[in-house]
Amino acid sequence: MVNKYEKVKEVLESKQLIEFTQELIKINSVFNPEDKNANEKRVAQYIFNFLKKEGFEVYIEDAVENRPNVIAYLRGEIPGKTILFEGHTDVVSAGDYCQWTYDPFGGEIVEVNGIKRIYGRGACDTKQNLAAAVFAAKAIKDSKEKFKGNILLCIPCDEEGLMLGIKSFINNGWADNVDAAVICEPEENNICIFQKGALRIKINFYGKMAHGCMPLTGNCPNWAVGRVICEVRRLETFEKYRLGKHEYLGYPSFTPTMIQTPIKGVAQINVIPQDAYLTLDIRTVPGQDHEAIKRQIQGILDEFSSQFREGDDKFTASMEILDDRPWTQTPKEEPVVKSIVKAYQSVLNSEPIYNGVPGATDGTILNSIKGIPVIVTGAGNREVPHQVDEWCEVDEIIETSKIYALTALYYLNEEY
Structure with a gap:
């Protein structure tokens, strides 16, 4: 030319x-x-x-x-x-x-x-x-x-x-x-x-500190962390199936990147921690709405917290949006x-x-x-x-x- x-x-x-x-x-x-x-x-x-x-x-x-x-x-x-x-x-x-x-x-x-x-x-x-x-x-x-x-x-x-x-x-x-x-x-x-868009979310989980040999005297937040991760994985799979592979961006992703428990203090193998946090690095593609995703994640937390039966660990969590880039x-x-x-x-x-x-x-x-x-x-x-x-x-x-x-x-x- x-x-x-x-x-x-x-x-x-x-x-x-x-x-x-x-x-x-x-x-x-x-x-x-x-x-x-x-x-x-x-x-x-x-x-x-x-x-x-x-x-x-x-x-x-x-x-x-x-x-x-x-x-x-x-x-x-x-x-x-x-x-x-x-x-x-x-x-x-x-x-x-x-x-x-x-x-x-x-x-x-x-x-x-x-x-x-x-x-x-x-x-x-x-x-x-x-x-x-x-x-x-x-x-x-x-x-x-x-x-x-x-x-x-x-x-x-x-x-x-x-x-x-x-x-x-x-x-x-x-x-x-x-x-x-x-x-x-x-x-x-x-x-x-x-x-791709980027949505970064931090979820704080709250429990009760106790001796590892007596879990019934405490409330281990790590069970809740595991359940939420599994549900987020299911949400990712659903979104991939719903949207398919984008021509230039590929698939969306919902990735748990950091887990820390307890949030502060020293972790010990024989101590049930009082709290934990999980971070999600969510990468989005056209066809996804960040506000809808926030509601879906909050919905997972709300559903779990209302489903626990008597005798189960109590589920308490809060969600924090760290970054939101469409x-x-x-x-x-x-x-x-x-x-x-x-x-x-x-x-x-x-x-x-x-x-x-x-x-x-x-x-x-x-x-x-x-x-x-x-x-x-x-x-x-x-x-x-x-x-x-x-x-x-x-x-x-x-x-x-x-x-x-x-x-x-x-x-x-x-x-x-």
Whole structure:
């Protein structure tokens, strides 16, 4: 495909893009609530300084104390729409460093079967895509290519947690005039037009502490935990049967992820605990309603609590909603989808692959709160994030940056 913006691709500084990615990986941005210095602050400041030096209109502000977002604009010569590129600064824990072949915060480039890879925590999720977005905007600026409207970079903290960064970005008004968003996540450059929803629930169970040899003098909450898990599994099976397999997202899931008993204090094998909790990580697909699911879970608790016969353990529980992010869908006819398809074809000279995101992203929040059409795409094998020896192909990062740059120009200049 002939590309009228060939100059933008030519001025994209591929070597500097990869070096920038390496520098981001080298800055440990794992959040540790017990250490006020272990967070995204250093990497955010590094990005802020770079963008400011490059002449961007750039801001830095705390989303929560000591955990900043970076926001930057590249403005066109005449008014128009605003396209947002979003990539988070936080990464998950590297775990046991001894399990890594390469330093998790080394950003090393290694050739594997003739293909160069960059290794490190965040090399796939998602510092390479953050860098690709920054350098896409920089290439447009350096090329002096004319465009209407605005390119907005959102570089938030806490995507891996409760998404406090993007929520702060929205609450502070930065998203008010955004017309479309590209969420920069590792999706093998597939164009993800669906995202699964995420509903996180905590259920607290209450009993009575007693000696393990005299269970009748107490009330063990763990029996209730087991019964609820079995009912949730049945609910999951029913939903899979009812909805079938979604073309891009697969099946919904209801997963018990954490069980703790007692909630506080030391557990002992000969002590009946006084309480327990269970967490559920529920991932939803089109056709599911989160409010209905909440009622179904509450219904399980209510039904069990009313069914216990005389002599049975008493069942008492309360439900707490920890997080609620609905599934999203962006039609193929949306201008941002058409723009990124055209960019993909121009850069890779092939037809794009449509897909869906198996998890929730910051784009889930942008869509559900502000109604912004979102596309999730970027470099990186989608099965590699959060693993030991996380990596991404160097050439794919460069391709992604070019795709982002052309997407912005096609979208803003309405050439889709």
